[in-house]
Amino acid sequence: MNGLTIGxxxxxxxxxxxxxxxxERCGLIEPAGRTDSNYRIYREEDIVRLSxxxxxxxxxxxxxxxxxxxxLSHDPGTTKADVKRITGxxxxxxxxxxxxxxxxxEALEQLNELCDGHGPADDCPxxxxxxxxxxxxxx
Amino acid sequence: MNGLTIGxxxxxxxxxxxxxxxxERCGLIEPAGRTDSNYRIYREEDIVRLSxxxxxxxxxxxxxxxxxxxxLSHDPGTTKADVKRITGxxxxxxxxxxxxxxxxxEALEQLNELCDGHGPADDCPxxxxxxxxxxxxxx
DNA sequence: CTTGACATTGGACCATGGTCAAATGTTTAT
DNA sequence: ATAAACATTTGACCATGGTCCAATGTCAAG
Numbered sequence: 001m002n003g004l005t006i007g008x009x010x011x012x013x014x015x016x017x018x019x020x021x022x023x024e025r026c027g028l029i030e031p032a033g034r035t036d037s038n039y040r041i042y043r044e045e046d047i048v049r050l051s052x053x054x055x056x057x058x059x060x061x062x063x064x065x066x067x068x069x070x071x072l073s074h075d076p077g078t079t080k081a082d083v084k085r086i087t088g089x090x091x092x093x094x095x096x097x098x099x100x101x102x103x104x105x106e107a108l109e110q111l112n113e114l115c116d117g118h119g120p121a122d123d124c125p126x127x128x129x130x131x132x133x134x135x136x137x138x139x
Numbered sequence: 140m141n142g143l144t145i146g147x148x149x150x151x152x153x154x155x156x157x158x159x160x161x162x163e164r165c166g167l168i169e170p171a172g173r174t175d176s177n178y179r180i181y182r183e184e185d186i187v188r189l190s191x192x193x194x195x196x197x198x199x200x201x202x203x204x205x206x207x208x209x210x211l212s213h214d215p216g217t218t219k220a221d222v223k224r225i226t227g228x229x230x231x232x233x234x235x236x237x238x239x240x241x242x243x244x245e246a247l248e249q250l251n252e253l254c255d256g257h258g259p260a261d262d263c264p265x266x267x268x269x270x271x272x273x274x275x276x277x278x
Numbered sequence: 279c280t281t282g283a284c285a286t287t288g289g290a291c292c293a294t295g296g297t298c299a300a301a302t303g304t305t306t307a308t
Numbered sequence: 309a310t311a312a313a314c315a316t317t318t319g320a321c322c323a324t325g326g327t328c329c330a331a332t333g334t335c336a337a338g
Contacts (some may be wrong), residue, residue, distance in 0.1 A: 005284075005285075006284095006285075007283095007284065007285080017284095017285085021286095035285095037285080037286090038285085038286065039284090039285055039286075040285085040286090
């Protein structure tokens, strides 16, 4: 038999068979060919595409962003600028997210420093601060 | 009438009425008292609790973490160390998340620098890199 | 030939944090 | 008195990214 079963490409790409079927359902990958016994059958190129998805996901792209990336990568009219825009926007999103988290972290650390960690919590400055609106405004 | 309707405390705390009812369903806030006409009725202290939830959420706590925080804050046996442990763990989680995102961001920026952004994408280094396993391993 | 490991399908379900709709009742303002 | 603006309930639904299940079929090894 030439061609891979779903379990094989799944393993190659580092995802589960369920996930491969899920991606097919979502239209992220083409419906696979079938054997006589109705098993999905894949070619080497399918590993490439699936791995593309996996790597992009590891880079923080959502499935819908990956869909765009994939369609760009298969459209001969796509320019480098198109691709760069997508990755640049994603980078910007991640930068914003990091900024948000950093702000939150700082607030949390400040809160943590207020409290010496000894004794009963009835006068815990952390709880007090959550109960009063005194603390730094978020948003 | 003394007491606030759901719309009023919702506004005071900066959430929607739906959200207040949702919090009640989840057990995050006690079932409110009722008027004769079955309207929920709240006291000033309820604004405090609801605002506590809102502020904690803005600090990145999940509802289940907030549940813990709230029960700690109402248990007289709670020590400052208990509270500090929760906020410290949360801070640590956020630090990890920031680290992850930073790693991803760096990979994305590297990818972005590979590409000059001019011309057709058929030889776009970003797409090429997503298609080959050469790029930096994630995880 | 049997057993185990794989495949198929449809559909339910997980967590998260709500949001929205419909049908109905109440309060308030004019 | 009537309309607008609020409230109630039940229950469905949103996105995200799958995971798990049962019932059934197929394939390969011994």
